[in-house]
Amino acid sequence: MSAGFAPGAPGQSPSPALTPLFVRLKLALLRNGLRRSPGRAAAYVASILVGVVCAAGATTSLVLLRGVAHVDALAVLLTGFLTLGWAVMPLFFPSGDETLDPTRLVMLPLRPRPLIVALLTASLVGIGPFVTLALATGAAVAVADGTAATVVAVCAVPLVVLVCVALARAVATASIRLLTSRRGRDLAVLGGLFVALGGQVVNIAAQKLGRPDGLSVLEPVGEVLRWVPPASAMSAVADAGRGAWGRAAVGLALTVLALVLLLWWWQRMLTTLMTSPDASTLQPVEKDGGRAAKGGARGLARLLPDGRTGAVMLRTLRYAWRDPKSKMSWATSLGVGLLVPVVYAAQGNGTVYTAFVAPALLGMQMYNQFGQDTSAFWMVAATLATPRDAYRELRARALALCLVAVPYVTLVVVGTVAFLGAWSSLVEIYGLSLALLGALVATGALTSTLFPYSIPSDGNKNIGPGQASIAWFSLFGGLLAGTVLSAPLLALTLWLHLAGHHGLLWILLPVGAVYGTAMAQVGLRIAAPVVVRRVPEILTAVRKG
Amino acid sequence: MTNGTEKSGETVAAPSKDGASEGVPAVQIRGLTKRFGTQTAVAGIDLTLPAGRFIGLVGPNGAGKTTTLSMVTGLLRPDSGEVRIGGHDVWRDPVAVKSRIGVLPEGLRLFERLSGRELLGYMGRLRGLTGTETDKRADQLLDILGLSGAQYKLVVDYSTGMRKKIGLAAALLHNPEILFLDEPFEGVDPVSAQTIRGVLERYTSSGATVIFSSHVMELVESLCDWVAVIAAGRIRADGPIAEVRGDAPSLQEAFLELVGAGHRTRAGQNLDWLGGGSR
Numbered sequence: 041m042s043a044g045f046a047p048g049a050p051g052q053s054p055s056p057a058l059t060p061l062f063v064r065l066k067l068a069l070l071r072n073g074l075r076r077s078p079g080r081a082a083a084y085v086a087s088i089l090v091g092v093v094c095a096a097g098a099t100t101s102l103v104l105l106r107g108v109a110h111v112d113a114l115a116v117l118l119t120g121f122l123t124l125g126w127a128v129m130p131l132f133f134p135s136g137d138e139t140l141d142p143t144r145l146v147m148l149p150l151r152p153r154p155l156i157v158a159l160l161t162a163s164l165v166g167i168g169p170f171v172t173l174a175l176a177t178g179a180a181v182a183v184a185d186g187t188a189a190t191v192v193a194v195c196a197v198p199l200v201v202l203v204c205v206a207l208a209r210a211v212a213t214a215s216i217r218l219l220t221s222r223r224g225r226d227l228a229v230l231g232g233l234f235v236a237l238g239g240q241v242v243n244i245a246a247q248k249l250g251r252p253d254g255l256s257v258l259e260p261v262g263e264v265l266r267w268v269p270p271a272s273a274m275s276a277v278a279d280a281g282r283g284a285w286g287r288a289a290v291g292l293a294l295t296v297l298a299l300v301l302l303l304w305w306w307q308r309m310l311t312t313l314m315t316s317p318d319a320s321t322l323q324p325v326e327k328d329g330g331r332a333a334k335g336g337a338r339g340l341a342r343l344l345p346d347g348r349t350g351a352v353m354l355r356t357l358r359y360a361w362r363d364p365k366s367k368m369s370w371a372t373s374l375g376v377g378l379l380v381p382v383v384y385a386a387q388g389n390g391t392v393y394t395a396f397v398a399p400a401l402l403g404m405q406m407y408n409q410f411g412q413d414t415s416a417f418w419m420v421a422a423t424l425a426t427p428r429d430a431y432r433e434l435r436a437r438a439l440a441l442c443l444v445a446v447p448y449v450t451l452v453v454v455g456t457v458a459f460l461g462a463w464s465s466l467v468e469i470y471g472l473s474l475a476l477l478g479a480l481v482a483t484g485a486l487t488s489t490l491f492p493y494s495i496p497s498d499g500n501k502n503i504g505p506g507q508a509s510i511a512w513f514s515l516f517g518g519l520l521a522g523t524v525l526s527a528p529l530l531a532l533t534l535w536l537h538l539a540g541h542h543g544l545l546w547i548l549l550p551v552g553a554v555y556g557t558a559m560a561q562v563g564l565r566i567a568a569p570v571v572v573r574r575v576p577e578i579l580t581a582v583r584k585g
Numbered sequence: 586m587t588n589g590t591e592k593s594g595e596t597v598a599a600p601s602k603d604g605a606s607e608g609v610p611a612v613q614i615r616g617l618t619k620r621f622g623t624q625t626a627v628a629g630i631d632l633t634l635p636a637g638r639f640i641g642l643v644g645p646n647g648a649g650k651t652t653t654l655s656m657v658t659g660l661l662r663p664d665s666g667e668v669r670i671g672g673h674d675v676w677r678d679p680v681a682v683k684s685r686i687g688v689l690p691e692g693l694r695l696f697e698r699l700s701g702r703e704l705l706g707y708m709g710r711l712r713g714l715t716g717t718e719t720d721k722r723a724d725q726l727l728d729i730l731g732l733s734g735a736q737y738k739l740v741v742d743y744s745t746g747m748r749k750k751i752g753l754a755a756a757l758l759h760n761p762e763i764l765f766l767d768e769p770f771e772g773v774d775p776v777s778a779q780t781i782r783g784v785l786e787r788y789t790s791s792g793a794t795v796i797f798s799s800h801v802m803e804l805v806e807s808l809c810d811w812v813a814v815i816a817a818g819r820i821r822a823d824g825p826i827a828e829v830r831g832d833a834p835s836l837q838e839a840f841l842e843l844v845g846a847g848h849r850t851r852a853g854q855n856l857d858w859l860g861g862g863s864r
Binding site for chain 2: 222346347348350351352354355358359362363413414415416418419420421422423424425426572575576577579580583
């Protein structure tokens with residue numbers, strides 16, 4: 041590739057050849073990527089189709105919304121969302137575009153300015169910029185009113201696309217060291233979670249917008265966003281239509297300024313990145329000191345019991361924080377456990393029973409305990425000789441879980457009850473929650489032992505190859521069994537209600553707590569000897585993939 | 586296999602030689618087999634390994650070394666056969682066995698999201714050592730293995746050599762009588778290899794047993810006083826290294842003959858067109 045610009049005399053700008061070269065490189069990478077597997081090609085074609093259909097749909101709806109009240113705010117907000125998407129996308133899909141990694145070009149004699157022009161042009165090739173262009177055009181059509189506005193729109197739409205693409209490139213360059221490091225890859229695993237939570241936010245927002253005159257809620261947000269580039273270019277189109285020339289000029293100027301600043305920032309970063317040594321030659325100054333100096337954490341850790349119990353609890357909690365897969369799983373349980381009651385309550389059709397989501401999801405953390413260890417389970421296996429060892433191992437894992445789950449369930453139950461003002465249900469919901477948590481710890485210990493499966497540590501898969509049926513069976517079977525185990529307490533609750541013994545409902549709390557603890561105990565006791573018997577089988581199951 | 590001369594002199598000098606031959610063997614294997622689907626990985630192994638020796642388990646890739654070591658250490662269930670460690674059955678008496686052995690398997694992970702120091706602290710407590718004792722031993726092991734500088738770094742960020750060393754430290758922490766190491770020198774740089782070697786030599790000089798697998802014959806020849814050759818899931822020879830080497834000029838030559846690869850190295854005439862002037 042270097043042959044393409046090597047002939048140029050030193051100091052002479054090779055820019056005439058560089059831009060088409062990069063565009064060809066991008067197309068070649070795309071083509072070769074698709075050639076590697078038909079599945080990938082099919083997925084790519086499908087994503088293009090979906091992208092085109094979505095873009096067409098959204099653009100058409102925007103055009104149809106033309107003239108509707110508050111559509112200005114919608115256009116501005118949409119531009120803001122697009123920009124946000126472009127800013128975070130390279131963080132979560134770092135390997136999506138190989139030309140995004142300028143460190144691959146380090147050995148070539150390239151000058152920053154032509155390089156940036158070439159990279160920016162190459163970035164404009166693809167489905168993402170196309171969809172952005174379609175949406176921006178739709179938004180501009182929706183708000184443009186009159187010739188002047190059309191002229192402004194013709195400037196604004198390309199500006200929006202350019203700012204988006206330049207932003208993505210600059211962010212990617214700024215974070216390239218992070219993204220190619222282990223920490224960065226860890227972060228990328230968590231990407232799905234942010235997407236899921238973001239989807240929930242969009243869901244709530246969409247429901248609000250769906251109400252009569254729903255677009256009016258956008259106004260305050262739009263008021264702020266209209267001055268933030270590149271959304272300011274979109275509001276400039278509307279301003280031009282209204283004849284507010286000053287505001288329109290400022291809006292456009294802000295976006296141009298943003299583009300210039302982004303390009304300058306990107307160029308600076310690119311120069312630094314391509315002229316300074318990377319982590320492979322530079323001894324990384326890790327945050328080792330941080331971990332060493334964590335006297336405080338050691339102090340807290342000292343509160344844990346000594347021996348296997350404390351060691352396993354500490355390891356479990358450390359993994360919940362440091363291992364991306366565990367962190368993802370914990371964060372999902374904690375996030376969704378809180379989100380479901382909040383979302384239902386916010387929509388006005390909440391019941392106190394939504395609080396059960398928290399113990400259900402946190403209890404599921406006890407499932408596939410040994411799969412969470414991956415093949416490192418051998419280290420545990422080497423020390424499991426008696427049922428007593430296995431019992432203490434399982435109990436420590438359950439205790440670590442309860443250390444988080446019990447306060448959290450308490451918080452969610454009290455929060456839900458308080459939000460709905462249903463204080464009379466507090467004790468029964470709380471008691472039932474604790475019983476459910478105990479039942480799931482018990483069934484989790486058993487299914488971990490009987491139906492272990494591996495969790496591949498790379499990629500987004502959470503089940504090892506060929507183990508999906510085991511995984512689903514263990515999860516759903518376990519959840520069903522856990523519910524059945526909690527049935528006696530549910531029956532007691534119903535009976536107390538139906539027989540009119542409302543004064544006795546308080547006993548559900550102590551009974552639930554004791555019942556949950558007892559079930560967990562029994563589950564651990566039954567599972568422990570099985571673990572010792574099945575150590576090699578568990579190891580074989582969890583090391584796949 | 587006749588008795589050699591120079592190496593046997595060394596083995597006789599080993600302090601535990603007599604004890605080894607008369608006392609309880611470190612490992613006794615009878616009729617051990619393991620099949621994966623249609624493939625037989627271990628096809629009936631009978632082997633007795635004496636205590637107090639530095640023992641090499643050698644064989645080509647896919648010979649069944651890892652499978653054998655996994656079954657011997659209780660990490661893989663055999664299809665049939667019996668394994669005794671220090672006289673205790675691995676599958677019937679795991680309490681006696683697991684406390685006596687230290688293991689460093691190949692191809693299995695460590696708890697990589699712990700720092701080196703945290704990993705040792707965790708393993709020591711799992712092995713039933715007190716917190717203070719664990720910390721003391723961890724300090725010394727980290728120091729002697731040259732890992733003190735990286736003790737607060739996560740194991741996931743360690744190099745191959747560092748991983749082998751921290752794995753070795755975890756296997757030694759509870760001072761086992763017998764140490765099983767699967768390819769401890771694979772992918773390890775010469776400096777780390779020398780460190781590992783030094784620690785293992787110190788460990789065996791006190792009468793403990795090391796059993797390690799390798800396919801680097803020079804290493805086995807220079808380290809071990811007893812060797813077992815495995816190929817295609819069977820033991821081809823075992824005994825003091827001089828005995829296994831026999832009349833062959835080196836262990837490498839003897840090994841190639843034993844595993845039936847000797848003829849392949851002499852099959853050069855089939856490639857007589859290779860090299861030289863003519864095309």
